[in-house]
Amino acid sequence: ATSDWVGTSAMSKNSLVVSALQDGTRGVQTTRAVCPFCVMYGHATRKKNLTLDRATGKWFCFRCHKLGHLDGWEADEAAVAASRSRGKALPVFDPPAGWLPIGERPTAATSTAYSYARSRGIKPLAIAQTQMGVSTSRPLSEDEQDFRNRIIIPILDADNTTWLGYVGRTLGKSNLTYMYKRGMFRGEILYNQKQVYIETEEPLLVVEGTLDVAYVWPNAVATLGTWSEAQVQILREARRPVAVVLDGDAWRKGEALSMKLKLYGVRAGFVRLPPTLDPDDVESDWLQDEIRKCLTQ
Numbered sequence: 355a356t357s358d359w360v361g362t363s364a365m366s367k368n369s370l371v372v373s374a375l376q377d378g379t380r381g382v383q384t385t386r387a388v389c390p391f392c393v394m395y396g397h398a399t400r401k402k403n404l405t406l407d408r409a410t411g412k413w414f415c416f417r418c419h420k421l422g423h424l425d426g427w428e429a430d431e432a433a434v435a436a437s438r439s440r441g442k443a444l445p446v447f448d449p450p451a452g453w454l455p456i457g458e459r460p461t462a463a464t465s466t467a468y469s470y471a472r473s474r475g476i477k478p479l480a481i482a483q484t485q486m487g488v489s490t491s492r493p494l495s496e497d498e499q500d501f502r503n504r505i506i507i508p509i510l511d512a513d514n515t516t517w518l519g520y521v522g523r524t525l526g527k528s529n530l531t532y533m534y535k536r537g538m539f540r541g542e543i544l545y546n547q548k549q550v551y552i553e554t555e556e557p558l559l560v561v562e563g564t565l566d567v568a569y570v571w572p573n574a575v576a577t578l579g580t581w582s583e584a585q586v587q588i589l590r591e592a593r594r595p596v597a598v599v600l601d602g603d604a605w606r607k608g609e610a611l612s613m614k615l616k617l618y619g620v621r622a623g624f625v626r627l628p629p630t631l632d633p634d635d636v637e638s639d640w641l642q643d644e645i646r647k648c649l650t651q
Contacts, residue, residue, distance in 0.1 A: 368424050370394075371413050375406055383408055389415040405617055414617035421616060444539050447517045449508070450501040452491025458482040463490055467505040470525055471568070475634050480571035484564070485510070489522075499536060503528075507564040509538065509578075512548040519543075521564055521578070532563070534578070541582035544575040544589070553593035557645050560589065560598045560611065561633055569634040570641075580604075581611050590618035597645045602627035612648075623648030 370390040378387030379402060386402035392415065403417040411427025414420070454461075458478045460468035467488045471481050485508050489501040504522030511518055519538025524531055534540060544550065545564050549572060552558075559574035560581075561567055567574040577585055589596060589611075596615055600608040608624040615622035625644045627636060 367391075367420075367422055371404065371406070371422070371424065374404055378402065378404070378406075380408075389418060389420070391415060391420045392418050407617060410618070412617055412619060414613065416610070416613050419613070419616075444518050444542060445537055447519055447535055447538065449487070449517060450489040450506060450520070450522075450535075451493050451498075452489050453487055453506075454490055455485055455487040456481055464488050466525055470505055470523075471565075474565055474569060476565070476568045477571070480568045484508075484568050484571065485514070486568070499533060501533065504533065507545075507568070509543065509545055509564075523565060540578040542584050543578075544585055545578055546572065546575045547588065549573060549575055550588060550592050555594065557595045557597045557649060558592060559633070559645070560596060560600075560608075562600055562604065563632075566599075566633045580607060586611070586614050586618075589615055590620055592620050595649050596620055596622040597648055598622065598624040599627065599633050599641070599645070600624075601633075602629045602631040621649060623651060 374387040374390045375385050378385045385406040385408060387404045387406075388400060388402055389404040392403065395418070397417070401417075404413060404415045406413045406424070408430035410429065411424040413422055413424065454463055456464040456468050456471070458481065464487070467486065468481065471486060472478075487506050487508070489504070489506060492502070493500050501520075501522045503525050505525060506520050506522045508517050509519040509521065510516065519535045519540070521535070522533045524533075546567050549558055556573055559567075559570055561570075561574055561576050562579065564576050564578070567576045575589075592615075596612070598608040598612045598615075600611075605624065605626040608626075612622040612624040623645075625641070625648050627633065633641065
């Protein structure tokens with residue numbers, strides 16, 4: 355099958371794609387269809403794994419990973435507008451009650467949180483630069499969330515000045531290990547998002563949580579949970595290679611995200627961590643080697 359693919363001209367490939375898309379399902383930004391190459395190579399399926407980006411004319415199959423570009427494609431203006439739109443203004447927040455940043459050296463009020471961060475392998479410089487901190491006071495009203503006894507990581511804008519939200523990780527026993535500030539638009543932003551726009555060959559890691567970013571600081575962003583389509587649109591603007599490194603049990607979601615980014619022309623790959631492990635649970639040298647391999651395959 356591989357040799358057949360290599361011997362097929364770009365014109366023939368595109369003709370097969372165009373024919374398949376005629377029976378596809380059209381959305382605002384994409385058209386989905388049954389992949390003709392999967393069918394050609396004997397995989398009988400009704401799933402519409404072939405996706406065309408209507409803004410760029412690029413196509414990609416999520417199953418067989420074939421990809422290409424329709425020559426002479428005229429961008430669909432509605433798709434272009436949709437891909438550029440970020441939809442809504444993001445709300446901003448004040449820090450939690452009694453906010454104290456940890457900095458590079460702990461104080462009596464921040465020592466427990468500092469010790470926890472260091473136990474996760476996070477370096478003092480990263481603790482300071484991420485502006486981790488603690489809440490030292492009771493909430494001002496009963497309706498507000500109580501972030502005391504948690505290490506708190508601000509979700510900041512590109513200038514590191516405006517709070518778009520924050521997440522608190524419990525330092526003791528709690529039924530809620532991670533608590534997000536109510537009202538923040540988690541699916542519309544990436545933690546440490548400014549790293550997306552830095553032009554470099556240094557890979558950008560996409561992880562799930564803020565503490566995972568801090569562990570590999572600064573070349574990482576976090577999806578703050580399962581990635582969203584809005585976050586895909588942010589990552590498609592990446593000016594650097596992208597390696598998706600989700601927690602060990604979520605590697606299939608990481609694979610899907612990397613495939614979507616490839617559709618948009620991003621150099622991307624994914625790392626499959628061992629079951630139940632997070633990025634900070636594996637050896638750094640092993641992780642870097644896996645990142646390198648996933649981006650050269």
